[in-house]
Amino acid sequence: MNAIKTINLTKQYGNRQVVKRIDLTVGEGELYGFLGRNGAGKSTFINMMTGIIHPTEGQVELLGSSNQDEVLSQIGVLPDYSSFYDYLTARQHLSYFSSIIGYKLAKDDVDLALEQVGLLEHANGKVGKFSFGMKKKLGIAQAIVHKPKLLFLDEPTSGIDAESSIQIQRLLQNLNNKGVTIFMTSHNLTEVEKICSTIAIMQNGVIEDEGTLHSLQKKHSSQMEVTMKVSDDATILIHAIEQLIGSIVLEGQKLTFRTDNEQRIGDVVRFLVHNGLTVYHIAINQPSLEDIFLKTHKGEL
Structure with a gap:
């Protein structure tokens, strides 16, 4: 009911x-x-x-x-x-x-x-x-x-x-x-x-x-921005990672990429672990409710 x-x-x-x-x-x-x-x-x-x-x-x-x-x-x-x-x-x-x-x-x-x-x-x-x-x-x-x-x-x-x-x-x-x-x-x-x-x-x-x-x-975000902190510098793996996910930004132990498919996040984690790295932290940046609210009212601003 x-x-x-x-x-x-x-x-x-x-x-x-x-x-x-x-x-x-x-x-x-x-x-x-x-x-x-x-x-x-x-x-x-x-x-x-x-x-x-x-x-x-x-x-x-x-x-x-x-x-x-x-x-x-x-x-x-x-x-x-x-x-x-x-x-x-x-x-x-x-x-x-x-x-x-x-x-x-x-x-x-x-x-x-x-x-x-x-x-x-x-x-x-x-x-x-x-x-x-x-x-x-x-x-x-x-x-x-x-x-x-x-x-x-x-x-x-x-x-x-x-x-x-x-x-x-x-x-x-x-x-x-x-x-x-x-x-x-x-x-x-x-x-x-x-x-x-x-x-x-x-x-x-x-x-x-x-x-x-x-x-x-x-609905309001075509892609997620994903940031991972790993145990070591992943520079040696950068080309292989890009084969999985496309363009990435690597700053020491921090790896950032964008994707519209959550499955790809798991693919990257498995690849890193398989190659001896530990993933300490994953942050997925999506629009907040405030972002969505303002976007909905954009025509009134």
């Missing part, structure tokens, strides 16, 4: 289409990263999927159902903005909002969610005195407190410090390892590169690229 499926999903304001006929499928158990510049349509897209706004055209299926009310209790949402009651404590806030969607949670359940986001020591603190980062953590706790099967997170680590960001990343990975499907937007490309199993890049209301990091790297 797919966790998310959109069919021809469109949002139009006046004559302007913000989201343009998107067909998207996210399988159960994915940690799906959704990228795009400000104004690309990311938040509008996620808000249509979660029922915050209605599409102009198209259909959304969540957890196999086109009726969002049927699966509401199995979904957690962190929108691009969160509103809180300043006079409630963090613990009271989670209990109150959980009751609105039909959950009467035990104190231990509430405290577990607060602990997971690093707010347990502030459980009795009034939300009105929380910093922006603390409110972001509370929003994530609100999204996960009822143990949903599907999470929508809009910029879950924006505005929080580096240590808290790492903590949230680990939390998302742990939830995903337990079977929770996560759909998240982020401007933190390193974060997405690190934790997401599938990545999509949105531009001007359409999805320009989608795939695993490896498949995107392969």
